[in-house]
Amino acid sequence: MNDNKQSREIDTERRILEASAKVFMMKGKLGASMQDIADEAGINRTLLHYYFRNKDKLFDTVFEKVFARLIPAMVSIMTSDQPFQERLEQFVEAYSDMLLENPYLPVFVFQEISLNPHRIAETLKEQGFSPKKTFKKFRSELEEAGMDDMDPRHLFASLLGMVIFPYIGRPLFQTIAFQDDAKAYDAFLDERKKQIPQLLKLAFIGASVQKQ
């Protein structure tokens, strides 16, 4: 009987969450007003409070969902049993695709966790990311590849930096290196899916040569 109400309810909540994610990502937690979010969702401002009590709770809910998008690719790079270099490629591919669809995500997430560093620890555990195993496996694989002296954490940091930074630094890069040509920059972002693994591949070749 109240199918209508229920479905409207679910729909409203979903619309709030989508609108919130969009507005929070584009304007930041403090820059976004409840009115902005209500407008984006096409609903009355009071409804936000009805569904999520207050701005903080709404933000927390949204942030957890958004932050979670960063994890799957990170988990996959350790659990998969494929050869090391293939996994690296897949990692870059998976991350790039996610970021191409969520270009505002990195700035938003890293801004928030730098203001509030502690909130991530629990979320990471909930998502089942166990770093110790990852880096141990990483290390033995690097040794097999002849890169004994490459700390796996450095490789991981470099990898993430190469993949994510072009999104964070887009306004800067696009201005200085692409004369503000957005389409050219989009193409550039897509190219990186091949360029990054290529750079790493060359490094592995270099390492194996130097080893001899």
Add this chain to the structure above:
Amino acid sequence: MNDNKQSREIDTERRILEASAKVFMMKGKLGASMQDIADEAGINRTLLHYYFRNKDKLFDTVFEKVFARLIPAMVSIMTSDQPFQERLEQFVEAYSDMLLENPYLPVFVFQEISLNPHRIAETLKEQGFSPKKTFKKFRSELEEAGMDDMDPRHLFASLLGMVIFPYIGRPLFQTIAFQDDAKAYDAFLDERKKQIPQLLKLAFIGASVQKQ
């Protein structure tokens, strides 16, 4: 006669600018209140308005100064006439040192330019950064090194990403890879000054091998 007043004046303005930079970087433009800044500077809140009229103007002044710190190392990598790989090393070194002293700078700057992408264009020109020449020179040097197929802009993006990202992602990395051990992470950041050029060096070796 009014030496006292003048020097107090200069001192006050300098203290405001230093306090503003610190507070803005740690709390963000919107998170920082004029009262926060006044407290940090040890002065009355009204003085901020006396010297800089309003919060926006104060922020703009501070941002320009802070953003400018990103430029010199970028300029040096193109103007210097030393061998290519040495310049890469110096670039990493210079940037890392600057970031070790300004760890909050990247999040702050990239947050702001992503909210307000246009403000950087003029500043860049004022600082005398001419990207076209840079990348042209870059390209010919990459060819000499046997990396014909490496777009210089990709190399530049990778380089900046590897250097800067560990600062932006510190809360994340430090949690997942260093069990929140801040000292260990500081050491890690310092190590990157050697690790990043080493990775690139291996890639160059790999490229020259593959070329044959």
Add this chain to the structure above:
DNA sequence: GTCTATATGGCGATAGAC
């Protein structure tokens, strides 16, 4: 130049009708 006191506006939050 520096302070105290005050005006102004915006935003989050809630009460209450429907």
Add this chain to the structure above:
DNA sequence: GTCTATCGCCATATAGAC
């Protein structure tokens, strides 16, 4: 569940005394 009306706070900004 959804809307209208309203309350109260806090931060920016300014007026005016010293």
